[in-house]
Amino acid sequence: MKKLFINLERCFGCKRCELACIIEHSEEKNYAYYLLNQKEPKTRIFVENYLNRPIPLVCHHCKDALCISACISGCMQKDEKTDIVRNDNSEQKCVGCWMCILNCPFNVIDREMKNDELQAIKCDFCANREIPACVEACPNEVISVIDINE
Amino acid sequence: MMNILIIGASAAGISAAETLRKLDKNCNITILTKENCNRPYSKSLLAYLFSNRIDLNKIYFKPKNFFEKYNLTYFNNEEVIEIDRKNKFIKTKNNKKLNYDKLLLATGSKSFIPEINNISLNNIFTFNEYQNYQDIKKNLNNAKNIVVLGAGFVGLEIAYALNNLGFDVSIVEKCSQILPNQMDNTGSYFIQKELENKGIKFFLNQSIIEIEGSKNISNVILSDKTRLKSNMLIICSGVIPNKEIAKNADLETKKGLVVDEYLTTSDNNIYGAGDIIELYDITTKSSNCSGSWANAVIQGQYAAYNILGYKKRYKNFIAVQNSIQFYNVAATSNGKVHIDLSDDQSNYEVLSIKEKNYYKKIVLRDNKIIGFILINKINQAGLLSALIKLQLDISEYKEKLLYDDFTYSYFIDEKFEQYNAYAEIPDCWKYNEWYLERKFCAGI
Numbered sequence: 001m002k003k004l005f006i007n008l009e010r011c012f013g014c015k016r017c018e019l020a021c022i023i024e025h026s027e028e029k030n031y032a033y034y035l036l037n038q039k040e041p042k043t044r045i046f047v048e049n050y051l052n053r054p055i056p057l058v059c060h061h062c063k064d065a066l067c068i069s070a071c072i073s074g075c076m077q078k079d080e081k082t083d084i085v086r087n088d089n090s091e092q093k094c095v096g097c098w099m100c101i102l103n104c105p106f107n108v109i110d111r112e113m114k115n116d117e118l119q120a121i122k123c124d125f126c127a128n129r130e131i132p133a134c135v136e137a138c139p140n141e142v143i144s145v146i147d148i149n150e
Numbered sequence: 151m152m153n154i155l156i157i158g159a160s161a162a163g164i165s166a167a168e169t170l171r172k173l174d175k176n177c178n179i180t181i182l183t184k185e186n187c188n189r190p191y192s193k194s195l196l197a198y199l200f201s202n203r204i205d206l207n208k209i210y211f212k213p214k215n216f217f218e219k220y221n222l223t224y225f226n227n228e229e230v231i232e233i234d235r236k237n238k239f240i241k242t243k244n245n246k247k248l249n250y251d252k253l254l255l256a257t258g259s260k261s262f263i264p265e266i267n268n269i270s271l272n273n274i275f276t277f278n279e280y281q282n283y284q285d286i287k288k289n290l291n292n293a294k295n296i297v298v299l300g301a302g303f304v305g306l307e308i309a310y311a312l313n314n315l316g317f318d319v320s321i322v323e324k325c326s327q328i329l330p331n332q333m334d335n336t337g338s339y340f341i342q343k344e345l346e347n348k349g350i351k352f353f354l355n356q357s358i359i360e361i362e363g364s365k366n367i368s369n370v371i372l373s374d375k376t377r378l379k380s381n382m383l384i385i386c387s388g389v390i391p392n393k394e395i396a397k398n399a400d401l402e403t404k405k406g407l408v409v410d411e412y413l414t415t416s417d418n419n420i421y422g423a424g425d426i427i428e429l430y431d432i433t434t435k436s437s438n439c440s441g442s443w444a445n446a447v448i449q450g451q452y453a454a455y456n457i458l459g460y461k462k463r464y465k466n467f468i469a470v471q472n473s474i475q476f477y478n479v480a481a482t483s484n485g486k487v488h489i490d491l492s493d494d495q496s497n498y499e500v501l502s503i504k505e506k507n508y509y510k511k512i513v514l515r516d517n518k519i520i521g522f523i524l525i526n527k528i529n530q531a532g533l534l535s536a537l538i539k540l541q542l543d544i545s546e547y548k549e550k551l552l553y554d555d556f557t558y559s560y561f562i563d564e565k566f567e568q569y570n571a572y573a574e575i576p577d578c579w580k581y582n583e584w585y586l587e588r589k590f591c592a593g594i
Binding site for chain 2: 107118
């Protein structure tokens, strides 16, 4: 199944991946309009810092994902065909309990206000696109899509 | 063909059933529940029904075709009253008799009801099952002043929901702070202040010593003789495991059903998972029961592996773990967050930072994280939980623990049993001036 893969030494922390992620997941699809609507930018890929080096953190779409076990409403599910873990693709609804954030060891789940309600958001592997927005936006081929057997 | 029986259709039971079916396509799996529901629902979601966050049809945590899809037999309204361990069958209240090869006890927990006079007057409820939700909802029209006994998790959630609906809500708590098991003084005060600003009244260091009323409850009297007007009382003063069925079958029980690391009881063919069991908690160094949904689901999965003979060890049990959002305050906590004076001789250290709208506290024992509290900036919670379970020595990171950038980026060598997402790093990246090497290193 398809996963994200990082070549750390090529990353400079430009954060274009974060920006592309925000734009891709916004209704406006345009950063200027997004900010004009007074929304707080929320990304699903995180470029963090370790010893002054940028380290992108990505969702691993884990097998036996802890976020799925922790979800009290059952909305966090793993798609059977694509193996993508998402909480916005099912009958159930996210209630914003944050048990997924409490359990994800990779620090890649965040909270976002949607329709006046705070909900959990995470990488959905850009299910509506050919290749994920972050992969396409990176100017130095840091992040790529690989195929692995699990 | 193996006959597997599961008693209990909540987090642990359903998760065990699903895992069993994924591992073995042929065995017979039967699930029994004493409740009336025809689909498994999430008890943790009941409070959200009052706050209108979800509708009634969203309390089910598995899809409609769940039993069909995984070929599971399901009986509701069947309360198991006897386990015959010698002949390996169970009997229900309706005289249904079912044989088993392996049995999983996932009967969960029930509300603890304190002894107060007049406790059986009308309009006094517990809040644990769907039936309780229906009873409370039916009587809300007559309610105006609602008293909630207990400022634990469940008590705060229902108080928050009912306060939002416009009722006058007071919370009575016998400890000196709210969330006594899950938070310390500082963390709990963040939440208390937010709830007080929205109109909820707190009566701390108080118990209810008397209930007044003739047919319906009209007042409650607190320890300091304060009389609170109350036309509805909701009791949320903790839960106790439903272990009677196990005790009557002579299985070893203490606080809860005693199981080993393979979730097996004192009978080799009987297993336990969820709120009913007690396990050794690595953070408090004592055996405890846990009321956590995530723990129950994972225990159900491990029990399934062990039932089928795979011998999967369940380790690193942490009883206390919580996360919640009340208005503008988000709070998470995990592990041991209080240090008592009577604690053992280990080397404890507490690191914390408190700002106007932010609190982070990390408790270390012998340089390993055993507990934390995060208020408002909760993104790092998952990593800290993982570090508790790994019991990693973090002495080299001690100065960085309180920083905002202490994330998984510090631990990319830990794969957490997933695929390796990071390519092997060339040597040039390790130098301090790695960016000067970029012509060769970074491929520019």
